[in-house]
Amino acid sequence: MIRLDFYEPAVNRFLHSMTQRMPASHPRYSALADEYGRRASGFRGERSLAYELRYFREDECVMLHGLALELRGMRFQIDTLLLHPKFTAVIEVKNWAGALRIGGAGEMVRDATAHAEARVFPDPVQQAKNQLRLLVDWLEERGVKVRSPETLVVLANSQVTLEPPERIPANVVCRPAMLERLLEWRRRACPAPATITELKAAADLLAEANTPRLPASGFAHDYHISRADISPGVICPNCGALAMNRGRKYWRCRRCCHVCAEAHLSALTDWTRAFGRRITAREARDFLTLSATQQARRLLHRSGAEKIGADRQTHYDLLASEAIRLLL
Structure with a gap:
């Protein structure tokens, strides 16, 4: 077996x-x-x-x-x-x-x-x-x-x-x-x-x-990669283009018109591998190329990320999300 x-x-x-x-x-x-x-x-x-x-x-x-x-x-x-x-x-x-x-x-x-x-x-x-x-x-x-x-x-x-x-x-x-x-x-x-x-x-x-290696601060530090080095956004699971826009309920690809409700989970997993398990709502907004921070908060909540702290100290633990852990 x-x-x-x-x-x-x-x-x-x-x-x-x-x-x-x-x-x-x-x-x-x-x-x-x-x-x-x-x-x-x-x-x-x-x-x-x-x-x-x-x-x-x-x-x-x-x-x-x-x-x-x-x-x-x-x-x-x-x-x-x-x-x-x-x-x-x-x-x-x-x-x-x-x-x-x-x-x-x-x-x-x-x-x-x-x-x-x-x-x-x-x-x-x-x-x-x-x-x-x-x-x-x-x-x-x-x-x-x-x-x-x-x-x-x-x-x-x-x-x-x-x-x-x-x-x-x-x-x-x-x-x-x-x-x-x-x-x-x-x-x-x-x-x-x-x-x-x-x-x-x-x-x-x-x-x-079994503990596959995932540095606490992500792999980006090991490879000397900063956030400015990479393009934000959500990658289309159908055509692979970094070209998805968020509507009211779904993500839609500008290139192939593919529609997906959970495409942000893959992007948040990319963040976790690169920069670690911690993310703020503003960071999520910018990385997912959303128009509003509140929209990022809703997606983080739906993904299963755990909210930690209050006010300006608030951040989210992405590894609390079972969906993200499975994608790692």
Whole structure:
């Protein structure tokens, strides 16, 4: 069974919304668009494993995708965690493409070409081992026994090659070979396998502690983006244009004439990712390009944002809105 499904990280969604709201002529646009492309490619690689993982029966194991945890102040993220009665597998997914060579310390090096700069990727095997070590400690602190912990680095892109072949670590495999490796671990003898009930209980603990990264002040500060750098407004869910006007009850797109009652929720989610959970009615009015502050107050109230303070100290907590939390 899948306890945590694939879900695109908030930082990916933040970068995508910034490329929609920032003019292509802006000095930061190219860097943001490039990073979004890399992160989106990585997420597609993670999601591509779904086909092979469907081999396991619903009642056989528990899977958690995109699991983000914290142990003694150290944050760590696992692309896919497979809890099986006979083993626990941390799967690190890389969607690299092109020719890579393995460096002296296990790093992956992509040499410069006519179309791309040289780049060095950290050792993915050590990365997976670090994640596994933290995971085991996290679970054991909560009284959960970890059976046969394993790591696997999966190269999801068929257009990648590693050289020299004799230095490729045993736990680095291409995507088609991933299932066979998992089945090898399943065939091993295990004197005291876990029950599916125990695995579900452990998965519940992990899912409840899952804390995807969202800085208190949003991602904009990390990327040196100010409110003046991006265009306000509500993006049309139909055509993607930053061109929606608010009528009495609905938003209507000036470009495609699409009508939507709740389009402001996506814009308020953009604000939350960029600038954090706090917003004033005036800030909402300006960001949603409304004509009146009272109109912004009504929309904030309907969205489920919590009103905090009084008079000039009044602001709204956007993360109190279940609708916005779901969109993050």
